[in-house]
Amino acid sequence: xxxxxxxxxxxxxxxxxxxxxxxxxxxxxxxxxxxxxxxxxxxxxxxxxxxxxxxxxxxxxxxxxxxxxxxxxxxxxxxxxxxxxxxxxxxxxxxxxxxxxxxxxxxxxxxxxxxxxxxxxxxxxxxxxxxxxxxxxxxxxxxxxxxxxxxxxxxxxxxxxxxxxxxxxxxxxxxxxxxxxxxxxxxxxxxxxxxxxxxxxxxxxxxxxxxxxxxxxxxxxxxxxxxxxxxxxxxxxxxxxxxxxx
Numbered sequence: 001x002x003x004x005x006x007x008x009x010x011x012x013x014x015x016x017x018x019x020x021x022x023x024x025x026x027x028x029x030x031x032x033x034x035x036x037x038x039x040x041x042x043x044x045x046x047x048x049x050x051x052x053x054x055x056x057x058x059x060x061x062x063x064x065x066x067x068x069x070x071x072x073x074x075x076x077x078x079x080x081x082x083x084x085x086x087x088x089x090x091x092x093x094x095x096x097x098x099x100x101x102x103x104x105x106x107x108x109x110x111x112x113x114x115x116x117x118x119x120x121x122x123x124x125x126x127x128x129x130x131x132x133x134x135x136x137x138x139x140x141x142x143x144x145x146x147x148x149x150x151x152x153x154x155x156x157x158x159x160x161x162x163x164x165x166x167x168x169x170x171x172x173x174x175x176x177x178x179x180x181x182x183x184x185x186x187x188x189x190x191x192x193x194x195x196x197x198x199x200x201x202x203x204x205x206x207x208x209x210x211x212x213x214x215x216x217x218x219x220x221x222x223x224x225x226x227x228x229x230x231x232x233x234x235x236x237x238x239x240x241x242x243x244x245x246x
Contacts, residue, residue, distance in 0.1 A: 032211045033162075034169040037077055039204040039223060041173025045069045046197040047230040049181045053190050054238025059182060066178040070171060077170045082163035089157045096153045099144050110144060111136050117148050176200050194231055201227045 048069040052062050102110045115132035119125060135143035145151045181193040201223045209219035 032208055034165055035204050035208045037166045037169030038173030041170035042176055042197055042200050043227050043230050044073045045174035046177035047234040049177055050190055050193060050231045051234030051238040053181060054235040055241045057186055063182045070174040070178060074167045074170045078163040078167035081166040082159045085157050085159040085162040089159055092151050092156045095149050096145050096151060100141055103140050114144050114147055197227055198224050
């Protein structure tokens, strides 16, 4: 039901995005994940309610189906996010603990590794050694973790925060098609919901592309096309069953 495929891309460690969990890049990743979660909610529940609307005009049936999809999708997104980010946090904690042991047992080797990491970032050999020595004299664990892995030992990824964010973003997105199809008059129910969904998807596509620095028009067309095809397919399937008319 919920589309969890984006999660693995949104929660890469800070080593890949240029900073730890508190960095601007990481906050943008969280925001983009929220936008994508809302997008999933819009498409998933729109597909359900329009499919059911194709089979019956009974408002209660459509509402219950949409609510079931909303609840199931929100919990699915939250559970998937919690599992994914918990694994990431375990990896981060393992890296920090390994660095802590190395600092306790082989501080000179650890300092040499830090100097090498700084050299790899463009510092000269002597400057890297001096910087590694100075960094190690203040907060060695944080210095090594940030430089070598992009991690702040005091700000590891929070799986509960990720789960709650996904739950709320999916729910917010899902409410739009659910409210549209249940509040609109029967004669314009399906088309009105479809228009609202396409407009909302255009906004999420624009926002995610802007946050990611991608071409905005292409992103908008992609998400709008996916939403339109989803609604068309479910409506056709629902209409084939036509289980009730009032």
